[in-house]
Every structure is written in structure tokens, then in C-alpha cells.
Amino acid sequence: QVQLVQSGAEVEKPGASVKVSCKASGYSFTDYFIHWVRQAPGQRLQWLGSINPNSGGTISAPKFQGRVTMTRDTSLTTAYLEVTSLQSDDTAIYFCARDLITARPVCPALWGQGTLVTVSS
Amino acid sequence: SYVLTQPPSMSVAPGETARITCGGNNIGSKSVHWYKQKPGQAPVLVIYYDSDRPSGIPERFSGSNSGNTATLTISRVEAEDEADYYCHVWETTSDHLFGGGTKLTVL
Numbered sequence: 001q002v003q004l005v006q007s008g009a010e011v012e013k014p015g016a017s018v019k020v021s022c023k024a025s026g027y028s029f030t031d032y033f034i035h036w037v038r039q040a041p042g043q044r045l046q047w048l049g050s051i052n053p054n055s056g057g058t059i060s061a062p063k064f065q066g067r068v069t070m071t072r073d074t075s076l077t078t079a080y081l082e083v084t085s086l087q088s089d090d091t092a093i094y095f096c097a098r099d100l101i102t103a104r105p106v107c108p109a110l111w112g113q114g115t116l117v118t119v120s121s
Numbered sequence: 122s123y124v125l126t127q128p129p130s131m132s133v134a135p136g137e138t139a140r141i142t143c144g145g146n147n148i149g150s151k152s153v154h155w156y157k158q159k160p161g162q163a164p165v166l167v168i169y170y171d172s173d174r175p176s177g178i179p180e181r182f183s184g185s186n187s188g189n190t191a192t193l194t195i196s197r198v199e200a201e202d203e204a205d206y207y208c209h210v211w212e213t214t215s216d217h218l219f220g221g222g223t224k225l226t227v228l
Contacts, residue, residue, distance in 0.1 A: 035217070045156075045164065045207055047217035061216055100169055106211055107154045109175070111163035 002026040004096055004112035011118045017084040020115045022096035029077040030054040033099040035108040036070060036081045040092040048094075050105040051079055059105060086119045093117075123212045125220035132226040139195040141223045143208030146189060153191040154209045155184060157202075158222075164207065168193060195225075203227040 007021040022034065036048040049060035051070040058070045069082040079096060094115045097108030126144040133139040143153060153171050156164035166175050168184035171191065181196045195202055208220040 037219075044221045045209075045219040047219070050217075095163055097164075100166070105217075106152070107166070107169050107209070108164075108217075109166045109169070111165070114163055 002098070002110050004098060004110065006094075006096060006112040006115045009116040009118070011120065012086050013121055014087055014119060016086050016119075017082060018086060018117050019080055019082040020094050020096075020117070022079045022081070022112050024077045024079070024098065027098070029072075030074060031102045033103075033105040034070075034072070034079040035097045035099065035105065036068070037095045037097060037108060038092040039095070039114075040089065043092075046092075047108075048081065048083075050099075052103075052105075053079065054103075083117075086117075088119050091117065091119045123210075123216075123218060125208055125210065125218055127206075127208060127220040127223045129221065130224040130226065132228055133198050134228045135198055135200060137198055139198050139202070139225055141193040141195075141206050141225065143191040143193070143220050144189055145191075145210065148189055148191050148210065149187045151186075151210045151212070153184070153186050155193045156207045156209065158205045158207065159203075167206075198225075198227055200227050 003025050005023045010018050012018050030053045033050045035050045051058045053072045072079045097111040100107040100109035155168040157167045158164040167182050171186040172184040183194045185192050205222045207222045
């Protein structure tokens with residue numbers, strides 16, 4: 001079955017970077033965009049960006065441009081999210097999600113279990 | 122910037138109908154998706170493209186979208202429907218937006 005499995009929880013200090021992975025299985029990895037969405041405690045979902053696993057092309061939310069980097073390794077069917085210059089308000093659960101339809105970043109449909117990133121000195 | 126507005130909470134008795142709204146300027150011209158999220162879990166897509174249901178989602182879930190309001194309707198509400206519900210639109214090619222979420226309590 002289609003599955004996205006994310007890496008484990010991380011604790012980072014302010015100013016550091018974090019890299020989260022998202023291992024996909026059960027479908028053709030290069031056919032569907034992967035989205036990254038985060039949720040701070042008690043807050044709404046917040047879209048960070050999307051990557052086209054076929055081309056490696058990315059789209060980032062304006063707020064996060066320059067601070068998030070999305071990559072993929074097609075041989076490992078894994079997508080990665082790196083966030084730099086972490087601050088306390090970056091503490092959140094970070095989700096990856098596969099899009100609903102092929103070849104377009106329209107709708108995050110199938111979600112990973114989430115990765116808790118805690119930023120604390 | 123575009124904003125999606127949802128009521129923070131609502132309560133409904135079992136067997137009744139819950140209607141969760143998502144307001145936005147001319148939202149009827151956009152495609153709206155809805156997610157259900159239980160505490161400590163990842164969101165689950167329950168409605169896409171305004172009114173389509175993914176496989177495995179009960180027929181009790183339906184959606185509509187017109188004017189400035191999109192609506193998620195849950196008929197014959199059950200205890201398992203208690204969760205947070207979020208609306209979502211793809212505003213431009215550079216931004217996806219989510220509503221603030223509605224906490225549905227089943228009395």
C-alpha cells in the first residue's frame with residue numbers, strides 16, 4: 001500500500017539547521033509531487049513547499065523562500081526537507097504528503113506520520 | 122493576502138448534521154479540499170475538488186462551494202467524527218493555504 005515514513009524526532013538549538021526525510025513506497029515515486037506542511041502546537045497547518053520528484057524542481061511558500069530546501073533521491077524514493085536558521089517558533093510537527101494527482105502540486109492527499117522538530121537552547 | 126476563515130469550534134449531537142464552513146473572497150472560483158485530523162495523528166483527506174470523496178471515506182461526508190463560502194457537511198454524525206477539520210485551497214502557483222481549523226465536538 002502507499003506509505004510515507006518519516007524520520008524521527010529532532011531537537012536543535014536556535015540558529016541550527018534540521019533535515020527531515022520522507023521515504024515513499026507503494027507507488028511510482030516520480031509520478032507525484034511531495035508537499036511539506038508543518039503544524040506548530042495548537043496552530044493551523046502551514047504549507048512550506050513542494051517538490052517534483054521527477055525533475056527535482058521545487059516551489060516554496062513566499063514566507064519560507066531562502067530558508068527551506070527540498071531535495072529528493074529517486075534511487076531511495078526519499079524526499080528531504082532542510083530548514084535553516086531555526087528559531088523557537090519553528091518548533092512544530094513537519095509532515096510530508098503525496099499529492100492526489102500525477103504531475104501537479106494541487107492537493108496533499110496521503111500524509112506521512114509527521115516528525116517533531118523542537119528548537120530549544 | 123488571501124485568508125480562509127473557519128469557526129473555531131462547533132458541537133453536534135450524534136445522528137444530527139454538522140455543517141462546517143470555510144469563508145474566503147470568491148472562494149467559489151477555487152477548488153477546496155477538506156481534511157480531518159484527530160489529536161496526535163496526521164491529517165486525512167475527506168473531500169477534494171469541492172465535493173469529491175476519496176475511496177474509504179463514508180458517504181456521510183459531502184462538500185459544496187459557492188460564492189464566498191465552502192461547506193463540509195457531515196450527515197448522521199457519529200462519535201468517530203469528533204476531530205479538527207481544515208479547509209485548503211491552492212491560491213496561486215506559489216502558495217497553498219489552510220483555514221484555521223474547526224474543532225467538532227460530538228455531544
